[in-house]
Amino acid sequence: MTGMLASVVSLAEALQVREIGVDIIDLKNPAQGALGALPVAEVGRIVGCLNSGPPVSATIGDVPMDPDVVKPAVEAMASTGVDYVKIGFFPGGDWGGVIRGLSPLAGRGVRLVAVLFGDESPELDWIKELATAGFVGAMLDTRDKSKGSLRQACSDDFLRAFVSETRGRGLLCGLAGSLRVPDIAPLLALKPDYLGFRGALCGGERTDALDSESVRAISNLVRGEASSRTAA
Numbered sequence: 001m002t003g004m005l006a007s008v009v010s011l012a013e014a015l016q017v018r019e020i021g022v023d024i025i026d027l028k029n030p031a032q033g034a035l036g037a038l039p040v041a042e043v044g045r046i047v048g049c050l051n052s053g054p055p056v057s058a059t060i061g062d063v064p065m066d067p068d069v070v071k072p073a074v075e076a077m078a079s080t081g082v083d084y085v086k087i088g089f090f091p092g093g094d095w096g097g098v099i100r101g102l103s104p105l106a107g108r109g110v111r112l113v114a115v116l117f118g119d120e121s122p123e124l125d126w127i128k129e130l131a132t133a134g135f136v137g138a139m140l141d142t143r144d145k146s147k148g149s150l151r152q153a154c155s156d157d158f159l160r161a162f163v164s165e166t167r168g169r170g171l172l173c174g175l176a177g178s179l180r181v182p183d184i185a186p187l188l189a190l191k192p193d194y195l196g197f198r199g200a201l202c203g204g205e206r207t208d209a210l211d212s213e214s215v216r217a218i219s220n221l222v223r224g225e226a227s228s229r230t231a232a
């Protein structure tokens with residue numbers, strides 16, 4: 001069954017989505033970019049206060065693909081006690097070096113999730129490298145949030161191939177990127193492990209505050225419990 005990842009910016013929002021019921025609480029600062037990070041100390045405080053509930057992920061931010069930048073950022077974020085550390089793979093830089101540099105952290109139990117950007121046409125060959133290095137998951141997201149949803153950025157064939165390759169290599173598979181109500185059923189049909197949301201939980205604008213009614217409506221749809229009125 002596909003779960004729901006909800007990106008939140010604060011402890012208050014984390015408690016709000018936990019109360020409604022989501023499968024991953026994702027700590028992020030959308031005002032700082034596609035994968036904008038919250039400060040490490042703030043992530044640590046939120047993780048400490050949550051204490052129980054669904055797994056928590058946090059992103060290291062929109063950082064360049066330089067092993068000397070990414071590795072310390074991952075180590076710092078992992079020290080907060082989050083369950084998953086998300087690393088955005090941005091165009092350019094040394095992807096191979098970053099992946100190899102993070103492998104020892106995976107060996108020490110840090111659960112790494114790579115985020116590839118569907119609107120940057122990533123090569124699916126990297127998924128094999130991620131699996132070999134010990135990453136536990138890979139997500140497809142969008143970098144440019146002004147250009148529509150993941151389904152506008154990627155063909156159905158590409159999305160199907162991403163899910164198949166990721167799951168086939170034993171990685172958790174997530175799909176996100178300005179997803180809206182009409183995207184949910186077609187993406188559920190591909191059977192990813194998670195669908196991820198921010199903008200749709202805020203009434204459309206991802207830097208706005210979370211709206212509980214929107215979270216409930218999306219949650220119901222992901223769980224297949226939508227009434228025809230909600231799904232309209």
Ligand SMILES: O=C[C@H](O)COP(=O)(O)O
Pocket residue numbers: 005007026028141142145176177178179196197198199200206
């Ligand atoms: O990890 C998921 C993202 O936060 C999705 O954000 P978005 O729905 O605004 O593109």
